Amino acid sequence: MHDDALQELIHLFSKLPGIGPKSASRLVLFLLKNKEKLMYPLSRSLLASGKSLKKCKVCGNIGVKFPDKICNDPKRDKSIICVVEDISDLWALEKTGSFKGLYHVLGGSLSALDNINPDDLMIKELIQRAKNNNIKEIILALNSTVNSQTTLHYITEKLNGSNVKITKIAQGMPFGAELNYVDEGTLTTAMKARKPI
Numbered sequence: 001m002h003d004d005a006l007q008e009l010i011h012l013f014s015k016l017p018g019i020g021p022k023s024a025s026r027l028v029l030f031l032l033k034n035k036e037k038l039m040y041p042l043s044r045s046l047l048a049s050g051k052s053l054k055k056c057k058v059c060g061n062i063g064v065k066f067p068d069k070i071c072n073d074p075k076r077d078k079s080i081i082c083v084v085e086d087i088s089d090l091w092a093l094e095k096t097g098s099f100k101g102l103y104h105v106l107g108g109s110l111s112a113l114d115n116i117n118p119d120d121l122m123i124k125e126l127i128q129r130a131k132n133n134n135i136k137e138i139i140l141a142l143n144s145t146v147n148s149q150t151t152l153h154y155i156t157e158k159l160n161g162s163n164v165k166i167t168k169i170a171q172g173m174p175f176g177a178e179l180n181y182v183d184e185g186t187l188t189t190a191m192k193a194r195k196p197i
């Protein structure tokens with residue numbers, strides 16, 4: 001390890017979302033003070049989970065097995081797919097316990113500004129899944145930001161002509177809201193009161 005190890009560690013931490021250089025320095029110093037209790041277990045866990053956690057090629061969820069736990073669960077309704085932007089949205093919905101079907105994680109939303117195109121998201125995979133005759137409904141549970149709505153329209157257009165019923169979660173989500181920041185009650189209501197597109 002070179003002499004700049006400390007600077008490099010701070011630099012890596014500062015690349016995490018929401019962490020600036022100041023917070024990064026604070027975190028690194030905290031870890032160095034708690035090597036046995038935190039720093040070493042954290043580094044072991046990062047390495048192990050980095051190696052073992054994979055993206056499910058069917059739904060985009062993350063897990064140690066492929067297909068992941070949700071795709072593989074015999075108790076889940078395999079005729080409904082709920083489309084979300086990120087895994088954190090899937091977690092938020094799972095927490096409500098109001099949805100027992102399958103998921104499809106896009107991996108973000110379309111954005112001309114950030115140069116995120118349909119090919120960067122799992123949209124092709126979703127269209128492919130929709131062709132399966134067992135699928136009866138696709139619920140679009142996207143955020144209510146401008147990019148999310150662009151994504152919703154794009155997907156709706158692509159799914160047009162398939163025999164699947166396409167619905168979206170009910171309004172009532174505040175404009176600009178992200179799914180994983182909405183409380184469980186609102187999310188459950190939005191899911192139950194979904195409307196056809």
Ligand SMILES: [Zn+2]
Nearest residue numbers: 056059068071
């Ligand atoms: Zn899966």
